[in-house]
Amino acid sequence: MEVSCMRKFLSLLLAMLLALSLTPAFAEETGESAPADAAAVPEATATPAPQVYPLSLETPAGVIRPGKATLLTFSVPEYGMVELLVVNNNGETVSVVSDTFLANPGVNSIWWNGTFNGVFAPEGAFTLLLRTAQGEVSVPVTIGAVAPYMTNLLSSVDSTAHTMTVDFYCSVSGLVSVGVWVDDIWTLVDSLQVEAGDVQYVWDMTTANPNTRALTLTLTGADGSASTEEHIPVLPEDFRFLQAEEETTVSPDPAQPEETHEPLEAPESIVVEPTAAPEKEEVFTPAHGSPYEGMDTTLNYWTLPMDITDEAAVWEVLSQPMTVIDGDSKTQAYLFAEPDLDSGKVAMVTRGSQGLHVLETLDNGWSLVECYSSSFHDNPVKAWNMLVQGYVKTNTLKTITPNMTYGCVVDKLTQRLYVFQDGKLLSTLLVSTGIANERQPYNETRSGEFVFASPTGGFWSDNMYCPRAIRFNDGDLLHEVPYVSRGSSKIYSVTEPFLGEKASHGCIRVQRKKTPEGINMEWLWENRKMGIKIIVWEDWQGRQLEIPSDDTLLYYNPDGGESYHSQITCYAYDANQSEMTPFTFGELDTEPYASLERCQFCAVTKRRSELEAFNALYAPGGDHDPVMTQARQKFLDSLDESLAQRIIDGVRPGDIE
DSSP: OOEEEOOOOOSOHHHHHHHHHHSOOOOOSSSSOOOOOGGGSOOOOSSOOOOOOOOEEOOOSSOBOTTSOEEEEEEESSOEEEEEEEEOTTSOEEEEEEEEEEEOSEEEEEEEOSEETTEEOOSEEEEEEEEETTEEEEEEEEEOSOOOOEEEEEEEEETTTTEEEEEEEESSSEEEEEEEEETTEEEEEEEEEEOSEEEEEEEEGGGSOTTEEEEEEEEEETTSOBOOOEEEEOOGGGGSOOOOOOOOSSSSOTTSOOOOOOOOOOOGGGOOOOOOOOOOSOOOOTTTTOTTTTTOOSOSTTTOOSOTTOHHHHHHHHHSOEEEEOSOTTOEEEEESSSSTTSOEEEEEETTTBOBEEEEEOTTSEEEEEEEOOOOTTOSOOOTTOEEEEEEEGGGEEEEOOEEEEEEEEETTTTEEEEEETTEEEEEEEEEOBOOBTTBGGGSOOOEEEEOOEEOOOEEETTEEEOSOEEEETTEEEEEOOEEEETTEEEOTTTGGGTTSOOBSSSEEEOOSOOTTSOOHHHHHHTOOTTEEEEEEOOOBTBOOOOOOTTOEEEEOTTTOOEEESSSOOTTSOTTSOOOEEEEGGGTTSTTTTTOEEOTTTTOOOOHHHHHHHHHHTOTTOOSOHHHHHHHHHHHHTSOHHHHHHHHHOOOTTSOO
């Protein structure tokens, strides 16, 4: 059986574990201050004195080279959120180590690879600034040239040929050293000269020690500088050399026995014929509010009503080709206010993976298009997720056809990811998209039409590890809900309870727990194909969450169950217990159901009071996100009046000769 995986984690694993052992235990969200690390507290005496920690920041050892991880260490007196920034002599931020690090009293450590949102820190002499509620402290820091690095590591095991194939990208030409970890001993097994670009290495596993737990790759450039050591986990079953099993990409979990529950019929007293949903007064599309809305009468992403129940229409859009700006998906281009390179820049577009709505193709070599601006932290055009119209060179556009293994719809209103396959809605998963704040409006996840661009794999974000990441829009990735490590434990209590709400820094966090259909982020990762389309719907003011009818069936386990569920079978439910019992949404706020929690597996609805409060916030005429409103107005205020008005009003096709 061919086993596919892509694992990445930072180099110096032993040093990292040592650093983590020095870091105070992470405090779960209890509302109380986190205790200091017991190892840092003096032995108890008859009159123990509380440990007092200074506010301090260690000077980094040597030059930090973007692309290679460096351990930064600091101390804070109290539990709380801190920022670690790189600033220039004018106090301007040039890069960010972390802007939302939850620090504990005492010594804290954080790995930094010299990038923020995928952008390398600039080269030069700067100041590393630690900002806390108790004050600030700074030390000098030097950012050097970009170090050699490897990305897009993708490994697969062929159990017939007894080989592991590793595909990866090298940033520079040089020497790749291949090693293995067997227990706690590292051994060099091979080396190869490579050119910058895509590289493939085939490892003969018949000569390997079956106790091997990781294959390592290190790239050394011509100047002698080395990359971070990349690790590819090796599993015990990789050495079984069993006959390859028939591969399947349709079954969510081939190893999971098929559920055999017979559907449980609800009591007649609660079986009610469904009533028709009230007719909606306004139809919202991704182009809502555009000056060109309604001019395009074809069905596409921009004209598709945001109605997940119209499976045929959604699948048609997920299947359609889309227009992109040609180029590397890790680079961006501008939209211009006029068909002129010297005119104002009005939006950022990610090349290769972000779809554009072509409004008009002019005879002067330019095209008028619209999209949501993919403005990230350090972009010069700070049109945070604004729906903007502008011009691009026609000869830079190309049409791409999506891979149809499956398709994804992410709705920022419902905070759900809808997986489609073969024309039907396969499963619904909980997600968390980005949540903006006054200092970080760029945290808002960018809406639009995209395709999977590259399998990034796991990565560290501050003190959280984000597994199975797939890049689709420059710095925006789809990945499994992150966790914090404490020893050998993975702590999800700081992230998982917020699935179904905005909570991320811009990426889309996806549930790790299986839906009733057996789908989770692991399934999306294992069945990934580059080119799969993912569309993100904007949570326009005026959109409303559907409130289920009172007769909608929900389920719970009367034998000690603590959650309510959307389906009668759920991976949260032990099949050996008694059958789950149905009840109705109308009964949810009555006993014995009032104390039940929402299931984190089956994307069940919220309670009526929660839905009504949410809809009141999004009611027409209101402003559910004044932070983004102010941030966008700040961008418009930074432009000259005519350009700002051009962005607000748009340009009707044909206005420009």
